Amino acid sequence: MAKKLKIGLFGFGCVGQGLHYVLNNSTGFKADIVKICVKDKTKKRIVSKSLITYDKNEILNNPEIDVIVELIDDATEAFKIVSQALKKGKHVVTANKKMLALHLQELYELQQKNNVSLLYEASACGSIPIIRSLEEYFDNEELEKVTGIFNGTTNYILTKTISEKLSYPIALKQAQEKGFAETDPTNDVQGFDAKFKAVIISLHAFGLIIKAEEVLNIGITTLHENDINYASEKGYKIKLTPIIQRLSNNKISVFVVPRFIENNNQLFNVDNEFNGVIVEGKFSGEQFLQGRGAGSYPTGAAVLSDISALSHGYKYEFKKHIQKHANGFTNNVIITIYLRYNSIADLEKIKFTKVLEKYTGNHYNYVVGKINLQTLLSEREYILKNKLFISLVNDTVTLNESKSVTKQINHK
Numbered sequence: 001m002a003k004k005l006k007i008g009l010f011g012f013g014c015v016g017q018g019l020h021y022v023l024n025n026s027t028g029f030k031a032d033i034v035k036i037c038v039k040d041k042t043k044k045r046i047v048s049k050s051l052i053t054y055d056k057n058e059i060l061n062n063p064e065i066d067v068i069v070e071l072i073d074d075a076t077e078a079f080k081i082v083s084q085a086l087k088k089g090k091h092v093v094t095a096n097k098k099m100l101a102l103h104l105q106e107l108y109e110l111q112q113k114n115n116v117s118l119l120y121e122a123s124a125c126g127s128i129p130i131i132r133s134l135e136e137y138f139d140n141e142e143l144e145k146v147t148g149i150f151n152g153t154t155n156y157i158l159t160k161t162i163s164e165k166l167s168y169p170i171a172l173k174q175a176q177e178k179g180f181a182e183t184d185p186t187n188d189v190q191g192f193d194a195k196f197k198a199v200i201i202s203l204h205a206f207g208l209i210i211k212a213e214e215v216l217n218i219g220i221t222t223l224h225e226n227d228i229n230y231a232s233e234k235g236y237k238i239k240l241t242p243i244i245q246r247l248s249n250n251k252i253s254v255f256v257v258p259r260f261i262e263n264n265n266q267l268f269n270v271d272n273e274f275n276g277v278i279v280e281g282k283f284s285g286e287q288f289l290q291g292r293g294a295g296s297y298p299t300g301a302a303v304l305s306d307i308s309a310l311s312h313g314y315k316y317e318f319k320k321h322i323q324k325h326a327n328g329f330t331n332n333v334i335i336t337i338y339l340r341y342n343s344i345a346d347l348e349k350i351k352f353t354k355v356l357e358k359y360t361g362n363h364y365n366y367v368v369g370k371i372n373l374q375t376l377l378s379e380r381e382y383i384l385k386n387k388l389f390i391s392l393v394n395d396t397v398t399l400n401e402s403k404s405v406t407k408q409i410n411h412k
Contacts, residue, residue, distance in 0.1 A: 008059035011071035018300025075099040086110040095122035101196035117315040122302035124197040128291040134204035145280040152273035152293030153188035191217035198242035207320030216255040236260035250327035259392035
């Protein structure tokens with residue numbers, strides 16, 4: 001029989017209120033929120049004042065509280081709360097993907113050392129049960145690739161640019177007005193949010209703990225109407241997609257960039273704030289999951305699912321990490337991209353290994369060709385500073401076997 005849990009909640013914003021609503025309106029599962037720790041003393045709350053505290057230790061030191069639910073924005077403070085709770089032998093549920101991605105190794109070790117459970121389904125792709133699926137259904141299968149749309153904010157913006165021909169700034173403003181984008185949308189539109197989720201998913205899909213700073217993320221901030229027109233003329237949609245790919249040497253490549261999606265791809269019709277994940281297994285083939293990627297109730301439902309699992313003693317087993325399903329991480333791979341550039345100087349800086357198509361006009365230039373991912377990683381700041389736009393033409397990722405290209409890149 002499931003234990004009725006007593007919860008200490010940190011944060012009562014969008015997701016915290018969503019959890020409160022979902023918990024109080026769920027017929028199948030009951031748990032009590034004992035205390036809610038918040039920062040802002042002036043803000044009016046929809047709950048009784050007796051539930052509110054401004055002192056984190058009132059929750060962390062309460063022996064009655066079984067589960068800490070961490071739903072705050074500050075990744076640094078979140079890590080302090082979560083690590084302290086684990087050290088005190090309390091189980092934790094979190095939705096903080098940045099905190100997880102930056103501290104995966106430490107958090108993994110804390111769970112093992114203190115024999116406690118840290119669950120975080122809500123950190124990746126909203127209501128889609130991707131982590132549990134990887135942990136349970138795909139726990140023994142060798143996966144080839146995980147990709148998809150991991151960020152609802154950018155997907156909403158990109159949907160509007162193609163379907164309604166809105167410019168990037170106007171689509172962003174609309175997303176902010178509807179509450180899909182933050183006032184400072186940097187984390188979403190520069191691809192950091194999707195990268196953090198990709199790092200978390202890499203652990204459960206391939207068993208690797210990857211440093212977030214080693215993973216390339218190029219977002220959609222430099223998107224121009226010329227790129228939108230190019231995509232529309234070819235019948236593509238533009239989506240921001242992480243690629244997590246097993247290579248021929250059993251290493252894993254992970255990166256986040258915009259991508260042209262053809263109409264025969266499962267992701268083509270995943271629009272607005274929805275997310276979609278494609279998992280490709282060696283034996284099971286391709287599986288596709290779709291759901292709301294953001295929002296108070298969908299994320300609250302994912303948090304509640306983790307709390308419910310904890311009441312039955314559930315833990316992530318990290319089988320693939322323990323069994324070493326992959327052989328390490330590399331950026332030394334070849335991908336095919338579209339690059340909209342300004343001048344020849346850009347092409348001297350961003351060297352292609354093979355040019356497949358090139359167009360030079362009075363106000364618009366582009367190249368389609370093969371390039372080493374390491375080149376893009378090295379020149380990320382240059383690309384953003386000069387407002388160049390990059391998009392994957394397909395999701396084929398191959399190991400770079402040309403020693404001369406590697407040598408040239410290392411030389412830089």
